[in-house]
Amino acid sequence: MSNPYKGKTGLTRILHAAGYSLAGLRAAYTGESAFRQEVWLLIVATPLAFWLGQGWVQTALLLGSLMLVLIVELLNSGIEAAIDRVSFELHDLSKRAKDLASAAVLLSLLLSAGIWAAALWQRFGG
Template identity: 40%
Template sequence: MALNKPEYTLFKNTRYALTGLLEVTKNEKSFRLQIVLFVFGMIVAWSLPIGFVYKAILSVSLFIPPIAEIINSAVERTVDLVTFDHHELAKRAKDAGAALVFLSLTMLAFIWGLTLYAAFYL
């Protein structure tokens, strides 16, 4: 019995990934806000008068919240697939996804704070 397992190739996997990225971008306002933060952060990071390594750290850290938002969206869609009714476990799953996004933003702020402190004061 095949369980919804398509044949995987590099090109098909890439297409699936890009389809998922487009779907999340189109249907999730929070993800679009994360993309605005990402673009703004990249502009700021590469405009600052700091060394390349500091810019790279700031830039890489900007990927954390969008990744967390994609995971949160996957959790929400899975819960909605199972039930639209209010259920305590469904709420907990969605709250855990929201906590992931919150922690990713907290981590981003921490990384930026430490990196900018090191770049300008050490």
């Protein structure tokens, strides 16, 4: 059985994919408070990254670590939505999947915090 939504190719496929991506970003921003907070963190931190970063590599690491947080948060939200779509019933596997996705967000936040702390230490402490 083939998927009727997979028939697009070329530029049409790219345009539709871009539309789906923008819809996903819009849904995450309007429906997920953690994603909104992380977007605003990125917006506020972007000029700080250009000021704090000593060279383009460090600036890219500072900003890239925050983008990684957004990416992982989107994946977490997708997992939560898929599980909620199946059932709101409490189930060990559903809890496990949601907890694992949440742990991934935590690890991405810790990684980002570590990168920012190292850049601050290099600039001001050491």
